[in-house]
Amino acid sequence: MHEIHHGQSVAGSVDILDYDPKQKNEEREDMDSVFTYISEKLQKGPLHFALIDPDASHPESIPEIASQIEKAGSDAIMVGGSISAVGTQNDIIIKAIKKGTTLPVIIFPGGSSAVSPYADAIFFMSILNSRNPYFITKAQALGAKSVKMYQLEAIPMGYIVVEPGETVGWIGEADCIPRRKPEIAAAYALAAQYLGMKLVYLEAGSGAESPVPPSMVGMVRRMLDIPVVVGGGIRSPEQVIPLVTAGADIIVTGTVIEKTGNVHHTLSSIVQAVKKGRKGRTEGGN
């Protein structure tokens, strides 16, 4: 881990001291909101989001990785993790991502200190099936003021952890949804919709041996009017097709980006499967 000092440039010319909220406002006036961007793209079919875990990447390599992600056809970059860099280190990673891509960068927070002014938006998420109110509303209360101060777009999201749950299941003290009980996931997902959340995320946990079962994705999809995000344990195009066919609107992959020696090649095949998978979807399934 690098030790960061104020003004120190870690990733090329990335400088954490040049943040000017006024300038950001002017930039953002010309841009649609990230949620509008997502909604409009979803009209044409399912999407792929790439997840960068700040702890699993060297800052120097991040602009190139972000560029490869964009070239592979991914639609947005999420940044975060359950046990991840926060504060200054997180700011540096986000700025490094933005050096390499024009894709929207969305914070996927592991906690309130993951909020950064440099991202375009934040998934303002609640672990709906946590046993601990800290992860349902308290972390959100602690981070809300920073979101406002940085004028970040907050996209409310219901986050549902499915077995095995991996690190986030343990850290987030989740009563992981049993894989054989899709109706429980569907009930939580519908509650998220009625609570006003704009997205539902079905999470098997980063590095899970297998993704959320397609049958569970299908039942959740049929229950909802809002988009369904699916992530955790997705490594291959073969795993993507049944998930998208079952109704997944957004597929997230993270670990595969860390492990591959060729981000563009590996992600391209996954992104193509996401875009192709929609052909197998039933009419009205989305």
Ligand code: 1GP
């Ligand atoms: C984790 O769903 C994401 O929160 C991505 O999981 O790292 O297994 O792709 P993977």
